[in-house]
Amino acid sequence: MSGRKPVITSSAAQHFWDECAKGRYLLQQCTNCQTFRYPPGPICWNCASDGVEWVESPGRGTIFTFTTIGRAPSEEFKPYVPYTVALVDLDEGPRVMGNVIDCAPEDISIDARVEVAFEDVGDAVLPQFVLSGATAS
Numbered sequence: 229m230s231g232r233k234p235v236i237t238s239s240a241a242q243h244f245w246d247e248c249a250k251g252r253y254l255l256q257q258c259t260n261c262q263t264f265r266y267p268p269g270p271i272c273w274n275c276a277s278d279g280v281e282w283v284e285s286p287g288r289g290t291i292f293t294f295t296t297i298g299r300a301p302s303e304e305f306k307p308y309v310p311y312t313v314a315l316v317d318l319d320e321g322p323r324v325m326g327n328v329i330d331c332a333p334e335d336i337s338i339d340a341r342v343e344v345a346f347e348d349v350g351d352a353v354l355p356q357f358v359l360s361g362a363t364a365s
């Protein structure tokens with residue numbers, strides 16, 4: 229499953245993925261203007277401050293758009309098709325990407341409410357999304 233393992237490109241990204249492995253979904257927040265930063269980075273895109281803190285997000289948001297993949301892009305993904313990749317507008321503001329899991333593709337719609345769910349793929353824990361209320365019943 230190496231095709232699904234994230235490529236770590238910075239110490240901030242390493243921290244994000246380490247916390248995902250503990251079941252915590254973190255966002256960077258500017259300590260100067262309180263803007264949430266995504267992806268993690270050294271400078272606030274809004275005010276250019278380098279002041280930052282990590283805050284835990286409940287990982288709730290709304291689907292901005294999505295696509296369902298029916299043909300695997302590589303061997304590693306063949307067991308997962310069809311799967312749905314969505315852009316999710318988190319309640320804190322950032323637009324993030326993740327798979328929508330544990331539901332049929334036809335149940336997914338633009339503007340649907342979702343929440344983060346952590347998927348252990350063996351050599352990484354990925355923050356994915358489930359439809360809100362899907363785990364409550």
Ligand SMILES: [Zn+2]
Pocket residue numbers: 258259260261262263272273274275276277
């Ligand atoms: Zn800022």
